[in-house]
Amino acid sequence: MKYCKECLYPSVSVLLNIHDDGICSGCRSHKSFLKSPDEFWKKREKKFQELLNEYKNESYYDCIVPVSGGKDSYYQTHVICKKYNLKPLLITYDGNNWLPEGEYNRNQLKNKFDIDHIMWSPSVDVLKKLNRLAFRKIGDMNWHDHCGIVTVPIIMAVKFKIPLIIWGETEWDIAGIYGPEDVVEFSNRSRHENSLRGYEWYDFIKNNEEKLTEKDFAWAKYPSDEEILSVGVRGIYIGNFFKWDGKRNAELMKEKYDWRASKKPFERTYRNFSNLDNRYSNGVSDLLKFVKFGYGRCTDHASKDIRNKHINRDKGIELVKKHDHVVSADLEHWLEYVNMSKQSFWETADKFRDPRVWTIKNKQWYKDNIWGEESAYGDVYLNDEQINEFNEKKKKLHNRKI
Ligand SMILES: [Zn+2]
Structure with a gap:
């Protein structure tokens, strides 16, 4: 997996591409804004x-x-x-x-x-x-x-x-x-x-x-x-028409209109002022992005904050290590909301894992990380036939450039 050398996005990120010099299209566009x-x-x-x-x-x-x-x-x-x-x-x-x-x-x-x-x-x-x-x-x-x-x-x-x-x-x-x-x-x-x-x-x-x-x-x-x-x-x-900075907007709106951030910190990201209109946006919905593509909202927030120079890349990596993989407690809330079992949730979620990102070893999901090590991220809920199918897809993709 390739990662942008300036922000934290992996090459599988939708709509984004990493150029030969290792810098992604988002960072390029943002830099031209800053200039x-x-x-x-x-x-x-x-x-x-x-x-x-x-x-x-x-x-x-x-x-x-x-x-x-x-x-x-x-x-x-x-x-x-x-x-x-x-x-x-x-x-x-x-x-x-x-x-x-x-x-x-x-x-x-x-x-x-x-x-x-x-x-x-x-x-x-x-x-x-x-x-x-x-x-x-x-x-x-x-x-x-x-x-x-x-x-x-x-x-x-x-x-x-x-x-x-x-x-x-x-x-x-x-x-x-x-x-x-x-x-x-x-x-x-x-x-x-x-x-x-x-x-x-x-x-x-x-x-x-x-x-x-x-x-x-x-x-x-x-x-x-x-x-x-x-x-x-x-x-x-x-x-x-106006230079955009979400963090700055939040501070300004708090000061002027008593706009309120979340009192309770989120488990899957360090920001507490984004997506308060949907309790699952920073939770189980985003967990599915991690399940599919191996990165989550913390990567999004930290990449934006790196581009706007609020944090440096090392700090961003530290935050991603802490948050991106977390199975947040709102999963229980959502399962109750829609009357679904945890087993059924994971059996369905596992069907969407991207073979460019994930590998199955000893019935565990593995992927590489931006900090350069591979880690295990939980049990595989697929049956043997589905596991074979996943491995076949992965084999086909093996020689393709991501
Ligand atoms: Zn980038």
Whole structure:
């Protein structure tokens, strides 16, 4: 396995690639941002103002801001309301997994800025079914969340005839797909391929054991091209116009609006101010990323903090060693939520292990690590036939360059 020599990402990381000099595409893109002179951001700010002028509405909402109530939602709303004096309509997808501080922040957001807020909360029974189904089908119980977050605001934009949607961070930031000069807008293609992992609501109603039907997915149906064009809906990212630093945003929002981080530290990462809208994001959902690709959220957070020079790479490696592999206690919470046994969880999870990352020895899972040693990471729950199949796949991949 290759790792970026500046941040901590492994070569199997989705959308990212490591160049011949050992530096990944994300670090390259980030460095060109850091080198950009202040002039660059001044021009961008001007462009943002020009764009807003086109959409300013005298008698109605100026834009939609999709929010979870997190530090970035506060920052987006702060820029839009306080700096540009606009009236947004806040939209939230409610996946029914809030942490207490996340729920508090979400509820306080409309009051702190004195604005209107709509929340779309699908049936909890449907959500539980979809948690189980998406876990079994694609190894990701949070598919509903990825889908709701990037679908509900577009549906609302069409229904309420509000053409401008203002998102936060540029979603491709980690992998560096685009350079600083690109001003990329929200697209259904990126939504489908990246956020939804290539699956749509209709993939979950074909012969499904949970008996979900089309009527359960109103919140997941992306509007047609005709509907979008008739309103002229477009989505821009604030991260394209203002220098983005999640850690700095969190500090600023705490100070200005009493925004609250998690009191309880997370087990799978050292940050306590990210993803409070979904208790499994920093827990069992992320554990599945480790199970699949051999790295987790701590690698994400530490890589971002290395790029922004908040920590050095050695410190990042130390943090990854401590957190990335941890089986967090929220696994028990989730198993109870969806009524599943631990045995069944691991039997399913093991089917998604990437043979580029994992090796089976003595019925234990092994992988190499960024600190240069191989370690064992728990029992294999596959049966003999599945183990043979896994080893066959691994053999085929053996001579391929990762
Ligand atoms: Zn890197």
